[in-house]
Structures are given as C-alpha cells and as structure tokens.
Amino acid sequence: MISGTRILAIMIKELLQLSRDRLTYAMILVMPVMQLMLFGYAINTDPRHLPTVVLDEDRTTLSRSVLAALGNTGYFDFTAEAASHAAIDAAIESGAAQLAVVIPHDFSRRVVKGDAPRILVEADASDPTAVGSALGSLGGVAEAALDHDLQGPLARDGGGGPFEIVVHRRYNPENITAFNIVPGLLGIVLSMTLVMMTALAVTREHERGTMESLLATPVRPIEVMIGKLAPYVGIGVIQTVLILGLARLLFGVPFEGGWAALALGTALFITGSLALGFLFSTLARSQLQAMQMSIFYILPSILLSGFMFPFRGMPDWAQVLGTAIPVTHFLRVVRGSLLKGADLAQTWPSLAALGVFVVVVTALAMARYRTTLD
Amino acid sequence: MPVAIDVKGLNKSFGDKHVVRDVSITVEAGRVTGFLGPNGSGKTTTMRMLCGLLTPDSGEGTCLGLDILKETGEIKRRTGYMTQRFSLYDDLTIEENLLFVARVYGMDDRRRRVAEALAGLGLEARRKQPAGALSGGWKQRLALAAAVMHEPRLLLLDEPTAGVDPKARREFWDQIHELTAKGMTVMVSTHYMDEAERCHDIAYIAYGALIARGTVAELIDRSALVTFKGEGPGADRLAPALLREPGVEMAAPFGAALHVSGPDRALLERAISRHRGDGLRWTEGRPTIEDVFIHLMRGAEDNFR
Structure with a gap:
C-alpha cells in the first residue's frame, strides 16, 4: 500500500532541504522572473531605431523628404552624416x-x-534579422515618400514610383x-564548457575533500x-578550431580576415571564461x-549578447546589461573579423572590454582563492 | 630526545567561534602521540595549524624545527597529512594516485617508488583499479601509503581508522609503530580507547583547550578516580539509578558487569552501598582510560560552559 504519511514525510524533508x-x-x-523580463521585454525580433549614416549629395527638398520618410518608418535613426563613401564603409565595418x-x-x-x-541603401546583413524589417519597409517608402512634393504638373500617372x-x-x-x-x-560553446567545467572542477575537489590533502x-x-x-x-x-573548421566546411561561413583580432579576442575570452569559472x-x-x-x-x-536576437532590437536598459556581458564583445570580435574582415583597428573597443573582463575577474578570483583553508 | 613539535599559545577562531584556545604542546621525536577529545573540540584545527594548512590567529612555535608561521612550505614538504575523509582521487587508479602524489612532492625515481609502495601494500595486481573501488580498510592503507611515500619526518593522522574493521585497524597500528621505530613522529587523533592505549602518550583536548598530557598510565594515576565493578544478576541495569546518586560520574555496563566511577571515594561508596543488598558483588578496580576521559570531559564542561 502507498502510505500518505510516508509520502508526506519525504515531501517535508525535501522542502526543508530546498529551503536551506x-x-x-x-x-x-x-529564474522565471529573469526569463520573463528577458523574453517579454528585452527580446525583439523587429528591431527599430537602427543607427544609420547618411550621405546626402543632393541636399534638396526632395532628398530631405526621402530621408524624413525613411525616418518615419521608425527603423532608421540618422545618427551621423558621412562625408564620403569611405566613411560609410568604416561606420558599417566597425558596427x-x-x-x-x-x-x-x-x-x-x-x-x-x-x-x-x-537611392542606395547599404545594410550590414551580417545579422539578417536585425536589418530585415528595415529593408522590408523600403518598398512603401519609394512609393509614397514624394507624394506631397510631386503635385500638379509633377504628379506621376502610374508606371512606377x-x-x-x-x-x-x-x-x-x-x-x-x-x-x-x-x-x-563559438562564444556560447566556449562559455558553456569553459565556465561550467572549471567551476565544477575546482568545486569537486572541495566537495570530495581532496582539496585539503x-x-x-x-x-x-x-x-x-x-x-x-x-x-x-x-x-x-x-x-x-573545431567550430571554425565546421563553420567553413559545412556552412561556408566566409573568413574575411581579421586574424589578429580573432586570435586576440579568442585568447582573452578563453582566459576570462576560465577565470570566471574559477571565481564561481x-x-x-x-x-x-x-x-x-x-x-x-x-x-x-545567450539572450542578451546579440547571439540569438538582434542586440539593437533590445531596449536601452537591456543593451546596457548586454554590454556588461563578455560574450557580447566576443561575438562582435568574431563576427566582425570573420564576416567583415574587421581587424584590430575596428574591433579594439570590444577587445578592450574583453581585456577589462579578464583583469577584473582574475583579480577577484585570486582575492577569493586563499592559500590555506581559513 | 629531540623535539618534533614545540608550539605555544595557539589560538584560532572561525567567526565568533573560538575553536582552539591557547594550546601549547611539545612532542618528542619518534613517538606516537594520541590526540583525543570530544567531537568539535579542535583536534582537526590544531593539526591543520601544525602542518601549515591553517594560519593561527596568535601563537608561535616550531614543527620539525621550522617556524609554523613562516616556513609552512618547508613543513608541508616534510610532513605527511592524512585527512578524515579518503582524499585520494576515486576516479584515478591506485597507481595513478600514487604517481600523482610522487609528482606533487617532486620525488625522483618515481616509477620505482610507486612500485615499492604498491609492493608494500600488496596491491600490485590491482594497481589498475580505480581507487574508489577499494574497500574502507584498503582505502585507508592506500591513503597511508600515499601520505608516507615522500618519507616525511612527521605524520599527522586525523581519525584515520574511523569505520575500519578491527583487523585492518590492528595492521594499521602495527604499521604506525614500524614507522616510528624508523624515527618518524606520529600524531594521531582518534575516538577509540584501544587506540589511545597504543599511543606512547596522550594529549586530551576539550573545548579547544589542551587539558591533559601524559602516558595512559600517568593520566589514570593523575585522575585520582575511584572505580568499582559490580557483578551479579541485573547489575548492568542499575546504571540509570546509580547515575542519579551524588558522586557517581560514570556508571556504564560492560557486558553483565557494571563500572561505576567518581572522584570522591566516600560518596561513591555510599552510592553503591545502597545497591549492595540486591545480591551484587562490588570490587574495586583500576579506572580505564575511558573513565578518565569522561571524567576530563565533565571537568571541561564545568570550566568552559
């Protein structure tokens, strides 16, 4: 017979242990609150207000109308005016x-x-989801942007915009x-294995009592x-090596260069992840x-780094949080170097952030880790 | 005799718990010193301070002639420490564990030393088995072999025989005495009275303070305890009644007989005289070391609680 008292005894014991x-x-x-906030508020697969540079060589009422129409879609935030095509390249390459x-x-x-x-619209399509909606809105803009300006004799009678x-x-x-x-x-796999494995490896010594010996x-x-x-x-x-090799062989991911940035970024990220696992x-x-x-x-x-969902689609507070996550910076380095060929000159802000991560976490881990058992 | 351990006024607190209070102890080289005391009395903490694992809050002294505060590295190199729990790697084989220890101590000629240790243990045939698969007694023998492989001059054993069967314990103690015969100093904590009697001398610690020191015979003599042994039908069931009498510190059945002891002869005699009529035969006996420890524990309770 199944005994209610016995089941209750186990239940109470289990709850007591959980509560300790x-x-x-x-x-x-x-966890549920965190997930709810992240999934509910932070994640947005239809990112608006994407930073956009403008090179308006026309500077007329009509060109300004076009830009206004683009701005009105909500997808384009004109953050800077470029002086040349080279400036545009640089802005997109650096992200x-x-x-x-x-x-x-x-x-x-x-x-x-x-x-x-x-009119030329250039998009950084290294993250297709991020710019997808913005590009999708362009058709309507081309149709209607100049409706107000082209009245009377200038009005068009069908036959394309x-x-x-x-x-x-x-x-x-x-x-x-x-x-x-x-x-x-690459960033996710490295974090998962390295942080978790080191955290467990050292704790295991303590738990089994071998650390004392x-x-x-x-x-x-x-x-x-x-x-x-x-x-x-x-x-x-x-x-x-495994992930990058498979990325090339199975998925044909472009390797545009930026090897120095990639190597430095990976070295920093591996070191930082290990130090973090050790701190844990x-x-x-x-x-x-x-x-x-x-x-x-x-x-x-995974959620806030821009790995799964476009980083710029998140509200400001989530972007601030995301900036504090090392993976965010590592992803920028890896994607930047592989897809855009961005090297040290373009990726240094992310590399510097990873450097700070390594220094801070290592210092904390060393401070926490003591010689003796006291 | 040269001195292996000589420390004065050791103190250690964890948070607001004062675990070791003003412990001063001298241990002669080549002797087995039994470290006894109730659970949580500070035995392990004291041992850890001696071998450089813990830094004392205050106090000073030497271990193997080395400063316990400044020369912990050197002390560790010359000391073997065997912890309460089996602390080799369960998932490494017996041989791999020994090789690991040999490397950690930077020994030369490792293969030969490991082979010798395996031969000494009689585990050559099982050297490829994981250490976790060994029985309790074998694990403890392996741990001892690992702890002495670097030929330490001081061996600290923290309750090494807990949960080990009597035969394995006997063999373990034979080994300890073999090692001291070669000049090693051994300090061993234990709760077993028979093991206390196998030690050259005893240090008794309670509530973090060292309260008695000497050989077993000295401790018994110094205790001035009086012990009576009662035999007869139902003697073993009288313990609860006798414990309520003034002057009775301990009343415990040993088989069918009853041991009653206390510090005051007159009070003790009065107590047992009330139970003389029931066909019991009382004879005076020599207190056992267990009687002495319980007596010491009582005294310590009065002083520190």
Missing part, C-alpha cells in the same frame, strides 16, 4: 552604423525629369542566417590554479551551486 539552499531559492524565484543611405547629387533633377533615379531604392546587403548578400549564428555559437602537500595555490586551468585552455582551443568555484559550496551559478551566467549570455 539560498541559491536554489534564487533558481526557483529569480557604429547598421544602415547607410546614399542619395546621389542629381537626385532631384532626375526625379523632376521623371527618369527614376536610384518617382525613384528606386537599391539595397546592398553587405557581408551576407544571400541573407544566410547561419553566417550570423555559427560564428556566434592537496593543500597539505607542497603544491602552492597558484600552482593548483594554473595546473587545473591549463588543460581547459587546450580544450578551448580545440573547440575553437571559490564562491560555490557544492557542485550543484557551481552549476547553478554557471547557468545564471550563460542564460543572459
């Missing part, structure tokens, strides 16, 4: 702008003449999602740290806690 572990509380209560609009100098003249001039918009998808002309996801995956030997704590972390550097490098292990009292801490770190890394 604060981190589990956090898992039960904070400062995701879109660029170029209006040629004879735009008005040709509209009036009725020979449908072309007054001008055309030519879209130039840079870095990923065929809109292949894998080009964006696969390099991004280890510290009773002449081994110095710094030697324990280096010895325990070094194998994971190797694992990180193997994973990087000095805070966690059990392997379960180390695991939970790693999940707390990895979840926002």
Whole structure:
C-alpha cells in the first residue's frame, strides 16, 4: 500500500532541504522572473531605431523628404552624416552604423525629369534579422515618400514610383542566417564548457575533500590554479578550431580576415571564461551551486549578447546589461573579423572590454582563492 | 630526545567561534602521540595549524624545527597529512594516485617508488583499479601509503581508522609503530580507547583547550578516580539509578558487569552501598582510560560552559 504519511514525510524533508539552499531559492524565484523580463521585454525580433549614416549629395527638398520618410518608418535613426563613401564603409565595418543611405547629387533633377533615379541603401546583413524589417519597409517608402512634393504638373500617372531604392546587403548578400549564428555559437560553446567545467572542477575537489590533502602537500595555490586551468585552455582551443573548421566546411561561413583580432579576442575570452569559472568555484559550496551559478551566467549570455536576437532590437536598459556581458564583445570580435574582415583597428573597443573582463575577474578570483583553508 | 613539535599559545577562531584556545604542546621525536577529545573540540584545527594548512590567529612555535608561521612550505614538504575523509582521487587508479602524489612532492625515481609502495601494500595486481573501488580498510592503507611515500619526518593522522574493521585497524597500528621505530613522529587523533592505549602518550583536548598530557598510565594515576565493578544478576541495569546518586560520574555496563566511577571515594561508596543488598558483588578496580576521559570531559564542561 502507498502510505500518505510516508509520502508526506519525504515531501517535508525535501522542502526543508530546498529551503536551506539560498541559491536554489534564487533558481526557483529569480529564474522565471529573469526569463520573463528577458523574453517579454528585452527580446525583439523587429528591431527599430537602427543607427544609420547618411550621405546626402543632393541636399534638396526632395532628398530631405526621402530621408524624413525613411525616418518615419521608425527603423532608421540618422545618427551621423558621412562625408564620403569611405566613411560609410568604416561606420558599417566597425558596427557604429547598421544602415547607410546614399542619395546621389542629381537626385532631384532626375526625379523632376521623371527618369527614376536610384537611392542606395547599404545594410550590414551580417545579422539578417536585425536589418530585415528595415529593408522590408523600403518598398512603401519609394512609393509614397514624394507624394506631397510631386503635385500638379509633377504628379506621376502610374508606371512606377518617382525613384528606386537599391539595397546592398553587405557581408551576407544571400541573407544566410547561419553566417550570423555559427560564428556566434563559438562564444556560447566556449562559455558553456569553459565556465561550467572549471567551476565544477575546482568545486569537486572541495566537495570530495581532496582539496585539503592537496593543500597539505607542497603544491602552492597558484600552482593548483594554473595546473587545473591549463588543460581547459587546450580544450578551448580545440573547440575553437573545431567550430571554425565546421563553420567553413559545412556552412561556408566566409573568413574575411581579421586574424589578429580573432586570435586576440579568442585568447582573452578563453582566459576570462576560465577565470570566471574559477571565481564561481571559490564562491560555490557544492557542485550543484557551481552549476547553478554557471547557468545564471550563460542564460543572459545567450539572450542578451546579440547571439540569438538582434542586440539593437533590445531596449536601452537591456543593451546596457548586454554590454556588461563578455560574450557580447566576443561575438562582435568574431563576427566582425570573420564576416567583415574587421581587424584590430575596428574591433579594439570590444577587445578592450574583453581585456577589462579578464583583469577584473582574475583579480577577484585570486582575492577569493586563499592559500590555506581559513 | 629531540623535539618534533614545540608550539605555544595557539589560538584560532572561525567567526565568533573560538575553536582552539591557547594550546601549547611539545612532542618528542619518534613517538606516537594520541590526540583525543570530544567531537568539535579542535583536534582537526590544531593539526591543520601544525602542518601549515591553517594560519593561527596568535601563537608561535616550531614543527620539525621550522617556524609554523613562516616556513609552512618547508613543513608541508616534510610532513605527511592524512585527512578524515579518503582524499585520494576515486576516479584515478591506485597507481595513478600514487604517481600523482610522487609528482606533487617532486620525488625522483618515481616509477620505482610507486612500485615499492604498491609492493608494500600488496596491491600490485590491482594497481589498475580505480581507487574508489577499494574497500574502507584498503582505502585507508592506500591513503597511508600515499601520505608516507615522500618519507616525511612527521605524520599527522586525523581519525584515520574511523569505520575500519578491527583487523585492518590492528595492521594499521602495527604499521604506525614500524614507522616510528624508523624515527618518524606520529600524531594521531582518534575516538577509540584501544587506540589511545597504543599511543606512547596522550594529549586530551576539550573545548579547544589542551587539558591533559601524559602516558595512559600517568593520566589514570593523575585522575585520582575511584572505580568499582559490580557483578551479579541485573547489575548492568542499575546504571540509570546509580547515575542519579551524588558522586557517581560514570556508571556504564560492560557486558553483565557494571563500572561505576567518581572522584570522591566516600560518596561513591555510599552510592553503591545502597545497591549492595540486591545480591551484587562490588570490587574495586583500576579506572580505564575511558573513565578518565569522561571524567576530563565533565571537568571541561564545568570550566568552559
């Protein structure tokens, strides 16, 4: 017979044990709230207000009407005026702008003449989702932007709009999602394995009681740290080579260059992830806690870093949060170098952020990790 | 005799818990010192301070002639420490564990030393088995072999025989005495009275303070305890009644007999005289070391609580 009392006994014991572990509380209560906030508010697959640079060589009422119409779609935020085509290239390559609009100098003249001039919209399509909606809105703009200006004798009687918009998808002309996801995956895989594995590796020694014996030997704590972390550097490098190799072979992800940035970024990111795992292990009292801490770190890394959802689609507060996540910067380096060929000169802000991450986390881990057991 | 351990006024607190209070202890080289005391009395903490795992809050002294505050690295190199829990790697094989220890201590000629250790253990045939698969007694023997492989001059054993069967314990203690015969100093904490009697001398610690020091015989003599042994039908069931009498510090059945002891002979005699009529035969006996420890524990409670 199944006994209610016995089941109750187990239930009460289980609840008591759960209530003793604060981190589990956090898992039960904070996790759903966090996910709700992230999924509900932060994530937006239809990002608006994308930073756009403008090169208006025409500077007439008509060209300004076109820009106003683009602005009215809500997708284009004109953040800067470019002086030349080179400036546009630089802005898009560095990621400062995701879109660029170029209006040629004879735009008005040709509209009036009725020979449908072309406006160029350049898009950073390395993240197809991010610019997809913006590009989708262009058709309507071309149709209606100049309706007010072209009245009376200038009004057109059917037969196409007054001008055309030519879209130039840079870095990923065929809109292949894998080009964006696969390099991004490198950051996620490295975080998952390296942070979690190191956090567990050190906590395991404490949990099994082997750390005590280890510290009773002449081994110095710094030697324990280096010895325990070094194998994971190797694992990180193997994973990087594996993912990049498969990205090339299976998905044909372009490798545009930027090798120095890629190598430096990967080195910094691996080091930082290991240090973070080590920091977790000095805070966690059990392997379960180390695991939970790693999940707390990895979840926002997936959701807020721009890995899954366009970074610029998130509200400002979420972007600030996302900027504090190392994966965000690593993704910018990896995508920048592989897809755009961006090198040290273009990716240095992200590399610097990763450097800060490494220094801060290592310092914290060293401070927490003590020689003796006291 | 040269001195292996000589420390004065060791103190250690964890938070607001004063775990070790003013412990001063001297241990002669080549002796087995039993470290006894109730659970949580500070035995492990004291040992950890001696081998450089913990830094004392205050106090000073030397271990193997090395400063326990400044030369912990050197102390660790010359000390073997065996923890309460089996602390080799369950998922490494016996041989891999020993090789690891050999490397950590930077030993030369590692293969030979490991082979010797395996031969000494009689585990050559099982050297490829994971250490976690060994039984309790074997694990403890392996842990001991690992702790002495670097030929330490001081061996600290923290309750090494907890949960080990009597035969394995006997063999373990034979090994300890073999090691001290070669000049090693051993400090071992235990809760077993028979093991206390196998030690050259005893240090008794309660509530973090060292309250007795000496050989087993000295401790018994110094305690001035009086012990009576009662035999007869139902003697073993009288313990609860006798414990309520003034002057009775301990009344415990040993098989069918009852041991009653206390510090005051007159009070004790009065207490047992009330139970003389029931066909019991009372004889005076020598207190056991267990009687002495319970007596010490009582005294410590009065002083520190």
